[in-house]
Amino acid sequence: MIYHTIHLPVVDMKKTPQESGEIVSQTYFSEHVLIKKHLKDWVEIITTDGYAGWIPASSLLNREVPYISKDKVTNIHARLYDKPDAEESPLILLPYGARLQVVETIDERWFKVLLPDGKQVFVQRGDLAKEPKGLLTFSKQFLGIPYVWGGRSSFGYDCSGFVQMLYQWAGMHLPRDSHMQCADKRGRKAVLEELGLGDLIFWGTSDGVIKHVGMYLEKDSFIHTSSREGKPFLRISQLSDAEWNGNKENRFPTREYRRFF
CATH class of the missing domain: 2.30.30.40 (SH3 Domains)
Known part of the structure; x- marks a missing residue:
């Protein structure tokens, strides 16, 4: 195979x-x-x-054999080097979630890793460190990352790619697109007044076509990424904001809520 x-x-x-x-x-x-x-x-x-x-x-x-590793990039990005020296130019920049096969601990700062092509390079141990505990803390570390259409990495996410990644971190694999996520049978319908951390909010057009998704945090706030409002980056918004309040005059006049956890 x-x-x-x-x-x-x-x-x-x-x-x-x-x-x-x-x-x-x-x-x-x-x-x-x-x-x-x-x-x-x-x-x-x-x-x-x-x-x-x-x-x-x-x-x-x-x-002929799969590239398997229990270690992954836990920083927003990780730089790989030809030798354990951060003053050198990096060979490659990897996104969050990329897997690396650690073959040797060099010292308190560096790992030697094996790449899929068989080459051995070096990465700083802090880039593969333990991730923060708690969905709230974890999600906020991505604030400011650019919005990218079709994005599925920490170089730039789109709305559903970001939510998909958050849920994967929490142990649940969601479909790729927002309309698929909204239709996922594992999600239970929720109401605005009872939203809690991790619930998903979906925005749709007047005919009910789902076009956007964000994750509820707390106190009327949600985290998402979008090119709307002249802010093409990952950010925290309020459900009461003019762009997202579900007003019938808006581009997305309908909202739906789902609870997966």
Whole structure:
């Protein structure tokens, strides 16, 4: 059996096999994917969340054994170096969640890690440290990260990609898109007055098509990412804000609430 592993930091997945194709999602370093179809220098893949899209074939490494690691990047980004010296230029910058195979502890600051292509490099131990406890604290460390259409990494998330990542951290695997998440049968309908940390808020058009999602925090606030309001980055907003209050005059005049935990 051949295992297909992404070896670049982040790769855009396209609707069609061409550079100008519409971005539908992303895959990132160390993710194992399935190949659905080949077309010249492109492959159609299926990611671990079941999403399909086209990527350049050069983004993949084909291995006879899977690249398995219990260690992952827990910082927003992690720099990999040719030697244990942070004054050197990094070889590559990896996003949160990328898996790395630690092969040796060099000292109190450095790990030696094995990459999917067999190369051994170095990463600072703090970039693979234990993650903060609590969904509130964990989610806030991503504030300010750019909004990216189709984004699924800490280089830039879209709204559903960010929520998907938060829930994966909490131990639940959600579908990729906001309308899929809203329709997920595991989510129980909730009401505004009873929202609690971790509940999801979905915004829709006047005909009920779900277009946006955020996660409730506390005291009328929620965390999300969007290009709206001239703020194309991950941020905390209020349910009472003019853009998000569900007023029938707004772009998203409908709201739905789901509880998964």
